[in-house]
Amino acid sequence: MLMTVLPADRPTGRLARRNPVTKLAATAAPALVLMVSLDLVTPAIIVAVTLVALPFAQLRLRLLLARTRFVLYGVVTVGLVNAAFSAHPSGRHLLDVGPVHLTTGSAHAGAAIALRALGIALPGALVLASTDPVDLADSLVQQLRVPAKFAYGTLAALRLLPLLAEEWQVIAMARRARGIDAGRSPVRAARLFFSQVFGILVVAIRRGTRLATAMDARGFDSGLPRTEARRQRVGAADILLVMTAVAIALAAVLISAAVGAWRPLVLG
Amino acid sequence: MQDLKFNPRPRVRRGWRTVDVVVAAVVSVAFGVVFWAWSQLYTATSPAFSSIPPVQGLMVGMWLVPGVLGGLILRRPGAALFCEFVASIVEMLLGNQWGTTNMLYGFFEGLAPELLFALFLYRRWNLPVALLAGGAAGVADFCLDWFYAYPTYSIAWLTAYGAAVLLSCVVIAGAGSWVLARALAVTGVLSVFSSGREQAAV
Amino acid sequence: MPGARVELRGWGWRHAGRKAWALRGVDLVIEPGERVLLLGPSGAGKSTLLAALAGLPDPETAGDDEGSLTVDGRPARDVRLGTGLVLQDPETQLVMARAGDDVAFGLENRACPADRIWDRVREALVTVAFPYGLDRSTTDLSGGEKQRLAIAGVLALAPRLLLLDEPTANLDPVGADLVRAALTAVLAETGATTVLVEHRVEEALPLVDRVVVLESGGGVIAAGPPARVFAEHAETLAAQGVWLPGRSVPRRRSPARPGADVLCAEGVTFRYPQADQPVNAPLDLTLRAGEAVVLTGPNGSGKSTLAMLMAGLRPPATGSVRSAGRDKPLHQWRARDLAAAVGTVFQEPEHQLLARTVHDEVALGPRLQGAEDEQRVDELLTRLRLHGLSAANPFTLSGGEKRRLSVATALATRPAALVLDEPTFGQDALTWSELLGLLADLRDAGSAVLAVTHDLAFAEALGDRQVALG
Numbered sequence: 001m002l003m004t005v006l007p008a009d010r011p012t013g014r015l016a017r018r019n020p021v022t023k024l025a026a027t028a029a030p031a032l033v034l035m036v037s038l039d040l041v042t043p044a045i046i047v048a049v050t051l052v053a054l055p056f057a058q059l060r061l062r063l064l065l066a067r068t069r070f071v072l073y074g075v076v077t078v079g080l081v082n083a084a085f086s087a088h089p090s091g092r093h094l095l096d097v098g099p100v101h102l103t104t105g106s107a108h109a110g111a112a113i114a115l116r117a118l119g120i121a122l123p124g125a126l127v128l129a130s131t132d133p134v135d136l137a138d139s140l141v142q143q144l145r146v147p148a149k150f151a152y153g154t155l156a157a158l159r160l161l162p163l164l165a166e167e168w169q170v171i172a173m174a175r176r177a178r179g180i181d182a183g184r185s186p187v188r189a190a191r192l193f194f195s196q197v198f199g200i201l202v203v204a205i206r207r208g209t210r211l212a213t214a215m216d217a218r219g220f221d222s223g224l225p226r227t228e229a230r231r232q233r234v235g236a237a238d239i240l241l242v243m244t245a246v247a248i249a250l251a252a253v254l255i256s257a258a259v260g261a262w263r264p265l266v267l268g
Numbered sequence: 269m270q271d272l273k274f275n276p277r278p279r280v281r282r283g284w285r286t287v288d289v290v291v292a293a294v295v296s297v298a299f300g301v302v303f304w305a306w307s308q309l310y311t312a313t314s315p316a317f318s319s320i321p322p323v324q325g326l327m328v329g330m331w332l333v334p335g336v337l338g339g340l341i342l343r344r345p346g347a348a349l350f351c352e353f354v355a356s357i358v359e360m361l362l363g364n365q366w367g368t369t370n371m372l373y374g375f376f377e378g379l380a381p382e383l384l385f386a387l388f389l390y391r392r393w394n395l396p397v398a399l400l401a402g403g404a405a406g407v408a409d410f411c412l413d414w415f416y417a418y419p420t421y422s423i424a425w426l427t428a429y430g431a432a433v434l435l436s437c438v439v440i441a442g443a444g445s446w447v448l449a450r451a452l453a454v455t456g457v458l459s460v461f462s463s464g465r466e467q468a469a470v
Numbered sequence: 471m472p473g474a475r476v477e478l479r480g481w482g483w484r485h486a487g488r489k490a491w492a493l494r495g496v497d498l499v500i501e502p503g504e505r506v507l508l509l510g511p512s513g514a515g516k517s518t519l520l521a522a523l524a525g526l527p528d529p530e531t532a533g534d535d536e537g538s539l540t541v542d543g544r545p546a547r548d549v550r551l552g553t554g555l556v557l558q559d560p561e562t563q564l565v566m567a568r569a570g571d572d573v574a575f576g577l578e579n580r581a582c583p584a585d586r587i588w589d590r591v592r593e594a595l596v597t598v599a600f601p602y603g604l605d606r607s608t609t610d611l612s613g614g615e616k617q618r619l620a621i622a623g624v625l626a627l628a629p630r631l632l633l634l635d636e637p638t639a640n641l642d643p644v645g646a647d648l649v650r651a652a653l654t655a656v657l658a659e660t661g662a663t664t665v666l667v668e669h670r671v672e673e674a675l676p677l678v679d680r681v682v683v684l685e686s687g688g689g690v691i692a693a694g695p696p697a698r699v700f701a702e703h704a705e706t707l708a709a710q711g712v713w714l715p716g717r718s719v720p721r722r723r724s725p726a727r728p729g730a731d732v733l734c735a736e737g738v739t740f741r742y743p744q745a746d747q748p749v750n751a752p753l754d755l756t757l758r759a760g761e762a763v764v765l766t767g768p769n770g771s772g773k774s775t776l777a778m779l780m781a782g783l784r785p786p787a788t789g790s791v792r793s794a795g796r797d798k799p800l801h802q803w804r805a806r807d808l809a810a811a812v813g814t815v816f817q818e819p820e821h822q823l824l825a826r827t828v829h830d831e832v833a834l835g836p837r838l839q840g841a842e843d844e845q846r847v848d849e850l851l852t853r854l855r856l857h858g859l860s861a862a863n864p865f866t867l868s869g870g871e872k873r874r875l876s877v878a879t880a881l882a883t884r885p886a887a888l889v890l891d892e893p894t895f896g897q898d899a900l901t902w903s904e905l906l907g908l909l910a911d912l913r914d915a916g917s918a919v920l921a922v923t924h925d926l927a928f929a930e931a932l933g934d935r936q937v938a939l940g
Contacts, residue, residue: 124368156565157293173783174822179809179838208294210562212287217555218576229574455865
């Protein structure tokens with residue numbers, strides 16, 4: 001169910017205690033390196049190191065699985081479509097059906113792309129599974145000087161997610177109750193969908209307006225310098241985390257280049 | 269009770285009001301739900317079919333609605349970027365296959381219509397501008413897909429995919445957002461925004 | 471700190487884009503520490519007045535004002551940090567994910583030194599008898615608990631003027647009692663000047679010492695001690711939809727025996743997707759022609775879910791709901807056939823609105839059946855007092871008008887059964903009585919009626935049979 005995806009409890013464990021903004025910075029390093037690398041070795045190293053580091057993060061397994069389930073599905077899809085629709089099928093032919101040409105060469109390319117996608121997405125999933133949204137908002141305001149209006153305004157809106165998910169289903173039921181369903185017609189399905197989008201937007205905007213009123217009534221737009229009930233700090237361990245991530249990302253590229261595997265991204 | 273300041277006169281703000289931020293964010297959260305339902309809709313029809321890129325391309329437009337619609341509703345610099353970016357974060361929180369990459373997509377898919385609205389100096393909010401904004405978002409999405417998801421594609425596939433994305437974005441994100449914004453204005457829920465106050469006094 | 475003094479002189483307000491004034495010529499003085507109950511018909515501008523007292527309307531965009539409105543001799547907007555506001559909807563007053571953080575939110579906004587915040591948060595939570603710790607997830611709270619948390623958030627700011635806009639209207643009776651108890655404690659502690667808007671006068675009276683009655687589009691028409699105002703203006707107030715203390719509710723039980731079975735549920739349970747256990751034990755329920763069944767039970771007992779199962783809108787996990795004479799379970803019917811057999815009225819009327827005008831909204835059902843029925847549309851619009859509004863956009867109607875419209879849409883296809891989820895929720899006494907009369911008439915004419923409600927007076931007045939879920 002959609003509404004159970006957001007964790008109600010504060011995440012715990014070693015990684016959960018790190019500063020949210022520095023955690024984001026730590027995931028950016030491998031992501032940037034992988035965006036410009038197309039070979040198999042670079043992402044393989046990064047994925048391997050991430051997996052080895054997993055036990056040290058002390059994450060709850062259930063949360064992590066909830067976060068990575070969809071990622072794995074996406075990774076496999078990306079690998080398959082790249083293998084199947086490759087521009088330069090080479091090597092031995094494995095499968096030829098219509099437009100699909102699967103060769104050893106394209107399978108290798110597909111695997112590389114899939115690992116690359118995994119290497120970008122996996123560290124991000126770790127950060128998500130170990131970060132409380134409130135901590136993230138606090139950290140964005142305190143470390144990155146993001147305006148409180150945007151950080152807490154967005155956080156407050158996020159609270160409405162389960163409610164809006166529920167209302168989406170009620171709006172669908174209400175349309176059926178009025179005598180409208182899609183049947184087998186895709187055109188009617190599309191019209192029905194847009195009508196539901198409209199319905200949820202009306203509800204969302206009304207609630208958003210009321211929420212903003214309640215926030216301003218408690219002085220959110222007072223213009224006073226806000227104090228902070230919760231402190232987010234950057235410590236030595238946080239800096240070490242970022243430096244380690246940068247080191248791993250660079251090492252992955254260097255090792256890949258040293259064994260002659262590194263292939264920078266060239267489009268086309 | 270002396271530690272609370274009661275008297276400073278709240279200054280008159282320029283830029284975003286609380287209601288602008290919160291409504292933009294709630295609309296984005298609603299689209300997190302919409303995206304979830306939309307992907308259910310088309311994976312339900314046929315997983316194999318929907319994995320063929322050009323077909324997938326026809327569905328893309330829905331993901332680019334929040335940026336264009338956010339711009340049309342709020343009519344403020346930054347609204348398109350903010351809405352698309354926040355919607356992508358919500359979608360990521362709900363769990364989708366792109367993980368954190370989703371934020372990167374959201375940023376550029378919001379930046380494109382934002383620049384388009386800026387090109388018209390945030391003064392034109394009519395249908396042609398909405399169509400162009402949808403198209404701009406589509407170009408951004410296509411480039412990201414090319415870069416991230418389909419770097420090994422042949423030119424033929426890329427062309428077919430790109431055409432599908434562009435068509436989808438102009439129709440769903442462009443025209444769709446414009447229709448939604450108009451329909452919302454008529455209901456009165458946008459009365460605190462300039463987009464909702466265009467009708468004559470009633 | 472003593473309460474604030476409120477003074478209005480010839481004050482008026484017009485919303486942006488409107489020609490008519492929402493309020494005009496309001497003269498009113500509220501002395502420090504005084505507690506005022508503000509009454510008036512829906513649409514009389516009570517909420518508008520509260521928002522203005524809170525200094526909330528955006529001076530650039532929200533509308534025009536005339537006359538003067540001052541709090542402690544200054545414009546309300548300048549002293550608004552000393553004003554607390556509690557609104558009706560529990561869902562849109564909380565900001566943060568955890569209870570303690572939410573109370574702290576206002577203190578942070580007002581630059582309360584960080585080391586003093588948490589003591590004040592704890593004190594405020596104790597005063598409203600909040601039953602959980604600081605880390606309690608705000609999403610997991612009941613409506614009444616959410617309202618008490620919102621009150622704590624206001625209390626922590628030590629307001630001098632407290633504005634309460636129907637704080638219990640969206641709550642079940644138990645939750646509403648607890649919120650009123652919390653308000654009593656807060657008023658005793660702060661001594662703040664208080665303005666309360668509330669339809670249910672009887673429950674509100676212990677909280678106030680003066681009553682002020684507003685007129686739609688006008689000013690104050692009565693003010694004084696509650697007993698005197700109610701004695702002198704009983705008829706006016708009743709006509710405005712105010713729930714006067716001691717007014718009796720008409721009983722509309724069916725004089726006849728129930729007729730044939732219309733809808734039959736056998737052994738139904740409901741399970742959320744991906745949940746292991748069903749929400750409820752297997753249930754049997756039969757709706758019969760000419761009988762009104764009332765479904766009661768605490769929040770979370772599954773009464774709304776059961777109503778949606780009976781209406782064929784959710785698939786049951788086990789068992790089935792069938793319409794008399796047809797084998798196919800109701801949830802598998804085509805929407806068109808379902809709408810002709812069962813009319814459903816949702817708790818939130820906006821969820822079921824689809825058309826651009828009130829007329830088209832009512833005409834939609836018959837049109838989808840392939841039988842335009844202008845006569846039926848006219849009849850319903852007249853019966854539900856919506857005729858003057860037939861060209862209006864449904865979303866722009868007032869709460870009571872939307873409720874009547876949603877009932878009209880459900881009746882347009884002349885269904886044999888009518889299912890309603892909390893039809894009286896948040897309605898004033900006028901709409902309440904109208905709904906009671908309408909549903910009783912339908913039942914007497916042979917319809918099967920199922921109403922989910924936590925409104926005990928409504929259940930008592932209408933229910934030929936009461937089913938309590940626990």
